[in-house]
Amino acid sequence: MNNQNELAINGGIPVRDSKIFYGRQCIEADDIEAVTGTLSSPFITCGPKVTEFEKRLCDFTGAKYSVAVSNGTAALHCACIAAGIGPGDEVITSPITFAASANCAFYCGAKPVFADINPETYNIDPESIRAHITEKTKAVIAVDFTGQVVQIEEIRKICDEYNLVFIEDAAHSIGTKYNGDSVGSLADMTTFSFHPVKTITGGEGGAILTNNKDYYDKLTLAHAHGIIRDKQMMEEGAHEGVWYYEQIMLGYNYRMTDFQAALLISQLSKMERFKSRRKTIVAKYDEVFSKMPEIIVQKEIPESDTCRHLYIIGLDLEKLTCTRKEFFDAMSAENVQCQVHYIPVYWFPYYKNLGYEKGLCPVAEDVYSKIMSIPLYPLMTDDDVDDVITAVKKVVAAYRK
Secondary structure: OOHHHHHHHOOOOOOOOOOEOOOOOOOOHHHHHHHHHHHOOOOOEOOHHHHHHHHHHHHHHOOOEEEEEOOHHHHHHHHHHHOOOOOOOEEEEOOOOOOHHHHHHHHOOOEEEEOOEOOOOOOEOHHHHHHOOOOOEEEEEEEOHHHOOOOHHHHHHHHHHHOOEEEEEOOOOOOOEEOOEEOOOOOOEEEEEOOOOOOOOOOOOEEEEEOOHHHHHHHHHHOEOOEEOOHHHOOOOOOOOOOOOEEOOOOOEOOOEHHHHHHHHHHHOOHHHHHHHHHHHHHHHHHHHOOOOOEEEOOOOOOEEOOOOOEEEEEOHHHEOOOHHHHHHHHHHOOEOOEOOOOOHHHOHHHHOOOOOOOOOHHHHHHHOOEEEEOOOOOOOHHHHHHHHHHHHHHHHHHEO
16 A cells, blocks of 8 residues: 555545535426425325326336336335235345335235346346246346346246236336337336436335236225225215215325426436436446456446446455455545445345345345445536546555555
């Protein structure tokens, strides 16, 4: 370690004066105007903006049907309900994801089963999916990790072969395309999240998209208490007047507000700009980091035209004298705050108490031990991007063997 880098890591002058974080929303004046205008309207929930946003999502993705919900977890839960997942069923998913991708199976009384990931793309491995199918398997929830789409054709083939429901967890991948077709129109059901660090945001919010009318009808019921107001669907002779409604299944209050929808409509109109900026930053990162032997760059399948939500660097720790935590802390000292996505879901105490053990997915566990997310969002300036690159280079130089 040279003296300059030793000083920097141990309290010297950082690369940046102010902290930059791994993700940040982009809220502009017209977004605020869209929200305040809706707050001044007669409808702030259960109104026309939600319907408009659902239509805009269909137009953007090419899906036939869209149901807007309160968050991405609600979207996954509703998708599982529509898929008919219940007690005794198994749902195959990835361990390198936010816990909701697996928890949604538990919400329905089913069991999540973890398939391993591809060591280069970090997405779920279709062959591992196949290896984990049993007579209890009901569905596959494949996660578009970082925004790169999963191997749609291979997973579709497996699901068709075993009569499984294909749910694509696209919380990271709105704007991504697979062989020219937009995410949202590819799987049996696709779920989106609109959390503030995602590509577009409603503060919170989510959606489920599908081309299947039966799934759409079930999703509509599941997210709104299982209640109907269409008298043609009611028990014969039961309709008393305009106030009358019936509950025909157990549903939930997963509705989106109109002011969230208004913000999302405004955000969706900026999607191409957001996508372009993210791709520009990713290209610059790839160019630099692919030339550094100490850094492992996530690979992409050629079918995926990716709008990246996260940028992951992997550390070749055999070429460095530090641990992942020491590298992470050194980046923070340079005022570049990274994050790690994700701890393998089955490592959590809740899962361990249910009998899940370490070692289930050795590739995922190995990948987890090396990765961290560095800043990526549209508001990053070129100087911000350069600062992140400089910080990575500085820390690598400090710990290079």
